[in-house]
Every structure is written in structure tokens, then in C-alpha cells.
Amino acid sequence: MAIVNYDRCSYCGACVPVCPPDCxxxxxxxxxxxxxxxxxxxxxxxxxxxxxxxxxxxxAA
Incomplete structure (x- = not known):
């Protein structure tokens, strides 16, 4: 699963359109x-x- 490092994130949104399941x-x-x-x-x-x-x-649970 992808996780975000908010200290590095510029909130550009480049990740959103490339995500196949739109998660x-x-x-x-x-x-x-x-x-x-x-x-x-x-x-x-x-x-x-x-x-x-x-x-x-x-x-796994």
C-alpha cells in the first residue's frame, strides 16, 4: 500500500491521475x-x- 510522507509532499496532485483504482x-x-x-x-x-x-x-489479518 502507498503511504505519504507529508514532510516531502508538495501537494502537486501528480499521483492522483495515475492511480488506476482512484484511491x-x-x-x-x-x-x-x-x-x-x-x-x-x-x-x-x-x-x-x-x-x-x-x-x-x-x-494479513
């Missing part, structure tokens, strides 16, 4: 990533100009 949204001035929708494709990570996005491994 990245802006709420209360912070980017939110819907864990249940994120497929882990890394497209957002690759397009981020400030390297503010990284991937975290999901832990």
Missing part, C-alpha cells in the same frame, strides 16, 4: 489513500516529483 483523495488538506482500494501498482511512487510516496507491505 488517492484530498481530505482536510491531506492526501488520503484508501487501503482497501490500493493495488500496490507503484504508479504514484514513480510519478511523484518529491519522492513523498513509498510503499508499505500489507500485513
Amino acid at each position: 488517492i483523495t484530498l481530505h482536510d488538506a491531506t492526501w488520503q489513500i484508501a487501503e482497501d482500494l490500493c493495488t500496490g501498482c507503484r504508479r504514484c511512487v514513480l510519478v511523484c516529483p518529491t519522492a513523498a510516496l513509498n510503499m508499505r507491505t500489507r500485513v
